[in-house]
Amino acid sequence: MNEPIAYHGAIFYFKETATIANLPINKDKLSDQDTQYVYIEDGVLVVDAGKIKFAGNFSELKNKFPGIKVVDYKNKIITPGFIDTHQHATQSAIVAAYGDKLLEWLDNYVFPSESSYSDKASATKDLTFFLDQLVSNGTTTAVSYGPLFYEASDIFFEELKKRNMRFITGNIIMDENSPANLQLTTQVNYDNCQKLIAKWHNKNRLSYCISPRFALACSGAMLEMCGALKKEHPDCYIQTHLDENLNEIAAVKKLYPKLKNYFDVYDHYGLATDRTIFGHCIHTTDAELEAFKKTGAIISWCPLSNNFLGSGLFNFARALKYTDKITLGTDWGAGNCLSMFAVLDDAYKVSMLNSVKLPSMVRWYMATYGAARALQLHDKIGTFKPGKEADFVVIDPNATPYLKYRREKVSDIFELLFILMTLGSEENIKATYIYGECAYLGD
Ligand SMILES: [Zn+2]
CATH class of the missing domain: 2.30.40.10 (Urease, subunit C, domain 1)
Structure with missing residues (x-):
């Protein structure tokens, strides 16, 4: 004993x-x-x-x-x-990839690499390495995009169970603007999610996260399926990307001309909730920030990644006028370091470029107890x-x-x-x- x-x-x-x-x-x-x-x-x-x-x-x-x-x-x-609220468990092999911005970077580096997760042995090796790295960087909880394939996602949950980590993750979902071998149908994704939820959600210290990659990688039918899943399992989390890159925002606008803005696309499908973590939120409009306030959705600011991909500068002071659910993520993959120290450092520098002094206590809070509060885990950790x-x-x-x-x-x-x-x-x-x-x- x-x-x-x-x-x-x-x-x-x-x-x-x-x-x-x-x-x-x-x-x-x-x-x-x-x-x-x-x-x-x-x-x-x-x-x-x-x-x-x-x-x-x-x-x-x-x-x-x-x-x-x-x-x-x-x-x-x-x-x-530390609590890292945005990361890609499957991108360890392509960190530090030269020369592309978001959409090209996905095509040239991320998608080819994520294809290797159809092989179980390679998935196990990669995910084990990733988790060892995460823990040696002092991160004990994360919100993470898991592999696309059911078997590899199941392996990821199994590894997390072995480590007894408090963790929020799910299989990444997409069916558009990506290679054919990475596009699973709506039905296959729905079945995979249901199986993973039944097996892992609220088991040990694990929570399942519905994880549509972003509006451009998912058809309307797929986003609708994600919304239906959320209705069936209201305490599941949701994670996706929002307002990261100007070309991305323009493409979303073209795809959904009748909806008010990018945030509204997710809201339209029932995906903007107080358990939704939106990565980046750099180019948010006032109307979108107002919607954050209304829905209680969570921002994950990823300065390492935003700087690496040249996506833009998150404006902390402006976002704070609408919501204090501002957390920090490495966005490992585009983010080039798993250490929250590096994220906290870049958060300070990005704020200085916006002429905002970000106090030490505020930053440390966002990477620990503040994230626990935003994720509604403050009765357990932080x-x-x-x-x-x-x-x-x-x-x-x-x-x-x-x-x-x-x-x-x-x-x-x-x-x-x-x-x-x-x-x-x-x-x-x-x-x-x-x-x-x-x-x-x-x-
Ligand atoms: Zn990301």
């Missing part, structure tokens, strides 16, 4: 009341009332049977848990795992309140000679988070724990 274990290090997490609006910008603007985070330098996290039992001062441990086993992570930060699932990372802020040097000049948690997000990488992840079990241990 497993005994409770104490992890000794600095503890950082957001309180359950934290929102983008009430997060402090820096230590000068801080009062006791508006401290929406907990940071304890000499802290301890106690985990029992996969759940958080206690997070507090190390000095309290002896009295509260006499004789408990202690794992030493002194000089490191213990914090809830913070260290007792009873929550113990998904956490151990970050070494001194992982490189330069970081060690730079950290000596750091005076508070705001600055510490900022330098981690600006200079950090996979090297800073010392360990990743999933449901209280060590899933990755670095050197």
Whole structure:
């Protein structure tokens, strides 16, 4: 039988009341009332049977848990795992592909690569590698596009079950503007989805996500089928792409001249819900942002990918006027890094290009507890309140000679988070724990 274990290090997490609006910008603007985070330098996290039992001062441990086993992570930060809300599990083989924007990049790199997922052995190898990489980057939960074929998607769920990850995914769906071997009929897709939902949705820590690639890759009949699935299974998630690229938007407009805008195409088919994650949303109109507000749909901002494909600059301040359900994704595939540090860094730089200073706490929140809230998983993950699932990372802020040097000049948690997000990488992840079990241990 497993005994409770104490992890000794600095503890950082957001309180359950934290929102983008009430997060402090820096230590000068801080009062006791508006401290929406907990940071304890000499802290301890106690985990029992996969759940958080206690997070507090190390000095309290002896009295509260006499004789408990202690794992030493002194000089490191213990914090809830990262949540990546947009990624393609099947694109590891084509990251860093030269020279194309979205539509050409799909034709020249993505579709040929995704064809290899018809082979089970190759799918297993690729997906296992992908998940190992994800965990070594400190990401414990993700919203992910899975393989198109049923067998490969089933393998992906099986691998996620083995790792006991809290994860949202589903088979990617398309039947247009793509190679014939990747176009499954509406009926085949419907049957595949139903089988996967029956086998995996709400099983272990897994949620099924209805995943039409985007409006240009799906016929109206296919989007209608996706809407019907959602009606049959209201607690399933939906993920798709929206307003990523100007040529894409023009093509959607041509295809659906009678609908108000791109968002309206998804809404028309019943796909714009408070459990829908829309990737990118760079070129959204005010009317579309108003629709986000009305439906409660979630934005996944993917600055790494947007910069790589030259898609455009997401305007955080403008979107925030309508919705605070703004989360962050790597968009692994077009995004060239699985580290949320890299995403957070580019989010800052993109905002600077829009003349908006994005505060450290706000960014970190969007990649952790804020994403948990948007995904309606905040009763389970994203913070260290007792009873929550113990998904956490151990970050070494001194992982490189330069970081060690730079950290000596750091005076508070705001600055510490900022330098981690600006200079950090996979090297800073010392360990990743999933449901209280060590899933990755670095050197
Ligand atoms: Zn994507």
